[in-house]
Amino acid sequence: MWTWSRLVGNQVVEKEVEWRHRPTxxxxxxxxxxxxxxxxxxxxxxxxxxxxxxxxxxKVVELACAQDVGKVMNPTALLGxxxxxxxxGSVSR
Numbered sequence: 001m002w003t004w005s006r007l008v009g010n011q012v013v014e015k016e017v018e019w020r021h022r023p024t025x026x027x028x029x030x031x032x033x034x035x036x037x038x039x040x041x042x043x044x045x046x047x048x049x050x051x052x053x054x055x056x057x058x059k060v061v062e063l064a065c066a067q068d069v070g071k072v073m074n075p076t077a078l079l080g081x082x083x084x085x086x087x088x089g090s091v092s093r
Contacts, residue, residue, distance in 0.1 A: 013051070033088040043067040045086065 028032040048062040065086055072078050 003054065003056075008053055045089065 022035065025035045044065045044066045045060075047060060050059045050061055051057070052059075063086055065082055067082060069078060
C-alpha cells in the first residue's frame with residue numbers, strides 16, 4: 001500500500017499555480033451570443049499549507065488575499081464575498 005510518506009519521504013513539496021481566464025469577445029449585436037462574460041476582478045491569493053505525509057492530512061496555515069475592488073458600497077457584503085470565495089476556492093482544489 002502506498003502512503004504519502006512513502007511517496008515523498010521528508011522532502012518539501014512546493015507548487016505554484018497561475019490561472020488566467022479565457023479570451024473574451026464582444027457579443028454579436030444580432031444574436032446577443034458570444035464570450036463576453038468574465039469576472040472583472042484583479043486579485044491575488046496565496047495559501048500556505050501543512051501536509052501530514054503519513055496520514056495525507058492538509059491544514060491551511062495562512063490564506064492571504066489582495067483584491068482591487070474599486071469603490072465599496074457595502075463593506076460587509078464585500079468581505080462576505082471575499083471570505084466566501086476564498087473558502088470555496090480552498091476546498092475545491
